[in-house]
Amino acid sequence: MDKARILIVDDEALIRELIKEYMGLEDFAVEEAANGREGLDLFLQNPYDLIILDAMMPVMDGWTLCREIRKTSRVPIIMLTARGEEYDKLLGFELGVDDYLTKPFSPKELLARSKAILRRATSYEPHRQAIFQGLKLDFDAHRVEVDGEAVALTPKEYDLISFLARNPNRVFSREQLLDSVWGYEYTGDTRTVDTHIKMLRERLGGYRKYIVTVWGTGYKFDTGGK
Numbered sequence: 732m733d734k735a736r737i738l739i740v741d742d743e744a745l746i747r748e749l750i751k752e753y754m755g756l757e758d759f760a761v762e763e764a765a766n767g768r769e770g771l772d773l774f775l776q777n778p779y780d781l782i783i784l785d786a787m788m789p790v791m792d793g794w795t796l797c798r799e800i801r802k803t804s805r806v807p808i809i810m811l812t813a814r815g816e817e818y819d820k821l822l823g824f825e826l827g828v829d830d831y832l833t834k835p836f837s838p839k840e841l842l843a844r845s846k847a848i849l850r851r852a853t854s855y856e857p858h859r860q861a862i863f864q865g866l867k868l869d870f871d872a873h874r875v876e877v878d879g880e881a882v883a884l885t886p887k888e889y890d891l892i893s894f895l896a897r898n899p900n901r902v903f904s905r906e907q908l909l910d911s912v913w914g915y916e917y918t919g920d921t922r923t924v925d926t927h928i929k930m931l932r933e934r935l936g937g938y939r940k941y942i943v944t945v946w947g948t949g950y951k952f953d954t955g956g957k
Contacts, residue, residue, distance in 0.1 A: 734760040740770035741785035753838040767791025786812035801827045807848045827885045866938040888931045895952035904949040
């Protein structure tokens with residue numbers, strides 16, 4: 732199996748070096764960029780399996796770079812930021828960020844999240860579809876349709892509805908969803924799940940009824956649609 736190719740885009744040389752050192756533990760092929768413009772140039776010239784992206788940078792910030800990448804690619808993106816406000820997380824997830832770490836962060840946790848994302852990105856799914864009235868999920872094409880129209884979901888929103896729909900009528904706690912969908916033992920704020928559920932329901936319109944809140948426990952995909 733070829734080495735996973737990772738692009739680190741951060742204006743702090745020490746941060747890039749730290750990440751590169753830990754990624755080297757897994758023998759990943761790592762390239763670096765010191766600002767968003769350099770990162771975009773490298774992205775346009777080379778294929779990557781994962782991009783680790785700082786939010787605040789000179790020349791071109793991480794938000795702008797993320798928008799540019801998402802115009803043509805669904806390559807997994809982990810966003811790094813010094814801020815921890817809910818608005819920043821919402822913006823990142825709206826732009827299609829797969830994961831989010833607030834600085835200062837644990838390099839071991841970043842490595843664990845990176846490995847989990849790469850495992851999911853390279854795993855094979857047999858072709859399968861699920862249809863619930865006018866809501867259709869195509870697991871092979873990573874496509875969700877509402878009344879025949881494709882719905883634009885972020886990668887993490889797709890992962891979330893896919894996981895719930897594959898396990899219908901089973902209640903999952905926020906911690907279980909973080910572990911199963913995000914792919915690592917999460918020790919931070921479980922409101923990340925609530926944020927994604929809220930955005931996902933907005934995308935599904937009238938079919939939001941399938942994603943049911945079980946008060947005091949978590950969420951489930953209710954095939955009764957009530």
